[in-house]
Amino acid sequence: MSCPVSTDYLKLWSESDLIRAIDYQLARQAVEWESRYGTTSPQDQQALILTACAVSYVLGRGQVCLELSAWPKALAVSPEHLPTTDQLTRCQTVSIATSEADTSALFVVQGERVYLNRYFRYEQSVLEQIRQRVSPEGMPASKALATTLRKLFPAPEADIDWQAIAAATACVQPLCVITGGPGTGKTTTVTRLLSALLSENPDLRVALAAPTGKAAARMTESIRQARERGGLPHADGIPSVSFTLHRLLGWSPRGFRYHHERYLPYDCIVVDEASMIDLPMMAHLLSALAPKTRLIFLGDRDQLASVEAGSVLADLCDAGTEHGITDAFAARLGALTGYDMSAVIEAECSIMQNAMVQLRKSHRFGEHSGIGALARAVNQGAVQQADQVLEDPAFADAVRLAVDSEEWQAHVVEGYRQYCRLIEDGASPEWILDAFDQFQVLVALRSGPVGVEETNRRIERLLNRAGLLSDTSQLWYPGRAIMITRNDYDVGLYNGDIGIMLRHEGQERVVFRDAEGGLRFLSPGRLPNHETAFAMTVHKSQGSEFSAVMLLLPEKWQQVITRELVYTAITRAKKQFWCQVGNACWQQALNSRTERASGLRDALWSNNDAL
Numbered sequence: 001m002s003c004p005v006s007t008d009y010l011k012l013w014s015e016s017d018l019i020r021a022i023d024y025q026l027a028r029q030a031v032e033w034e035s036r037y038g039t040t041s042p043q044d045q046q047a048l049i050l051t052a053c054a055v056s057y058v059l060g061r062g063q064v065c066l067e068l069s070a071w072p073k074a075l076a077v078s079p080e081h082l083p084t085t086d087q088l089t090r091c092q093t094v095s096i097a098t099s100e101a102d103t104s105a106l107f108v109v110q111g112e113r114v115y116l117n118r119y120f121r122y123e124q125s126v127l128e129q130i131r132q133r134v135s136p137e138g139m140p141a142s143k144a145l146a147t148t149l150r151k152l153f154p155a156p157e158a159d160i161d162w163q164a165i166a167a168a169t170a171c172v173q174p175l176c177v178i179t180g181g182p183g184t185g186k187t188t189t190v191t192r193l194l195s196a197l198l199s200e201n202p203d204l205r206v207a208l209a210a211p212t213g214k215a216a217a218r219m220t221e222s223i224r225q226a227r228e229r230g231g232l233p234h235a236d237g238i239p240s241v242s243f244t245l246h247r248l249l250g251w252s253p254r255g256f257r258y259h260h261e262r263y264l265p266y267d268c269i270v271v272d273e274a275s276m277i278d279l280p281m282m283a284h285l286l287s288a289l290a291p292k293t294r295l296i297f298l299g300d301r302d303q304l305a306s307v308e309a310g311s312v313l314a315d316l317c318d319a320g321t322e323h324g325i326t327d328a329f330a331a332r333l334g335a336l337t338g339y340d341m342s343a344v345i346e347a348e349c350s351i352m353q354n355a356m357v358q359l360r361k362s363h364r365f366g367e368h369s370g371i372g373a374l375a376r377a378v379n380q381g382a383v384q385q386a387d388q389v390l391e392d393p394a395f396a397d398a399v400r401l402a403v404d405s406e407e408w409q410a411h412v413v414e415g416y417r418q419y420c421r422l423i424e425d426g427a428s429p430e431w432i433l434d435a436f437d438q439f440q441v442l443v444a445l446r447s448g449p450v451g452v453e454e455t456n457r458r459i460e461r462l463l464n465r466a467g468l469l470s471d472t473s474q475l476w477y478p479g480r481a482i483m484i485t486r487n488d489y490d491v492g493l494y495n496g497d498i499g500i501m502l503r504h505e506g507q508e509r510v511v512f513r514d515a516e517g518g519l520r521f522l523s524p525g526r527l528p529n530h531e532t533a534f535a536m537t538v539h540k541s542q543g544s545e546f547s548a549v550m551l552l553l554p555e556k557w558q559q560v561i562t563r564e565l566v567y568t569a570i571t572r573a574k575k576q577f578w579c580q581v582g583n584a585c586w587q588q589a590l591n592s593r594t595e596r597a598s599g600l601r602d603a604l605w606s607n608n609d610a611l
Ligand SMILES: Nc1ncnc2c1ncn2[C@@H]1O[C@H](COP(=O)(O)OP(=O)(O)OP(=O)(O)O)[C@@H](O)[C@H]1O
Pocket: 163, 180, 181, 182, 183, 184, 185, 186, 187, 188, 189, 222, 226, 229, 363, 364
């Protein structure tokens, strides 16, 4: 941009969808608020307009703050018009007047980072809680803990069993992160470690939670299976249901029931799919914990971050790096598990290092799994290696389809055939819901020829032409699969919940699974916001798994198509993964990372005093 910026100019940007209406509104309001506190130079005013717009714009893209060195490319501003550090500092004097007596700064500037005040406070609150909770050497434990852990994780091998280390860490750290890709044993480990904690204290009050209803339901099921496999002592103390985080914290339109003045009534809380937790939710969760409540996060640091702003899990894991820990903590873990931990001692440790364990060995995807090999290659951005996996006939479970072929359509018809048959036969709703989980089409974008809306229309037409679904030109027809897109606490449906339209007792009903594994039948008119779900975006698929996944990417690469997005899509598949993507888009996707600006990582690294 070469001409000076004015709010009128931003209005034009907003009207042509370059920025969001809310970005323009914030810039306009900033100028209004600023004018109450005296006049500034036109240059300062321009810097203020730009800063307000850019901070809001990056927030809409999941970034907690604006980093001056990473000015958003979409806001094409020539270097001479970029705000200077001095101007930013002066921007801090702009305040929001909530009442005559009460004003608070609109922005907080920290070096090169500019935050909206509220987000700065969330970040500070998370940081403060982590500093208070992570303990350099861990909490004291009973003498029996080592014996219990060695029974639960028997036969020390030559190589360190990181599941045993993760369990020991979570038993002695008030806050702990266990990260790992699919099938690395996060659920198995947490089930065993809960058994160990319950052996220490049979009255321990445990809660299980996840960010979405779908993820909570999956956690319930995984924990049930792990309990059944385990034959674990005190397994009765492990809950058989999981909450959504909103439900755990007692959210209502009036606010949260549990907060810094009324703590959650649990001694230990396990949160699965923690990569999906955004910064405001993380701040609420941490502040609602009693000082002695233990918190265990499970998640995959390499997955896409939350849809809303923040990438807290990845930030915590980045501050934990590899398996390095302090010598005192290594001795502690060694005594608990029987492993020699001397090889992983690091002199310089961040505060998170003694509280984060990464599981690397996948027990689901062995050496011969194409899905596992592809996920690893994509994660490393190794395009050539990923291509080899996709082309190697030995890896039949990870296959690339030619862009101009109609092959994907044949797979879609096959993928949904069994599901459609069950609909036609009027099979039990449980079977139908199970059949729907067998296959899923994933896309990266909302609009365009390979966007979610158009792809759903194409799939409906395909299934109709194949004689598998009828009446697909109607809004509601038997077999229409929908996904809820907004939490509705009154109806009890949550973002990501999947429902299927059926004829039930002579009525049109949409069937959902509830958190306890039962069924709910609702009339279509009662549903909160929803959309057709034969295809869904990769973002919406987080927290779900399917037997087979088909990923459709557009020919032309777009900024949202990153390595993390492709990795998340691949790791939704349990048995089969197909993707249709052109070379250029594939290469660029694997070479692009999702950038998430935040001050958390640096702050966690800089606080070494406690260690
Ligand atoms: N140490 C182990 N030895 C053998 N099998 C294991 C081990 N740990 C886990 N498994 C098996 O690997 C599979 C995946 O384990 P689990 O569900 O605990 O992984 P996860 O990391 O929670 O997976 P997801 O990311 O899908 O939630 C299960 O069948 C489990 O029994």
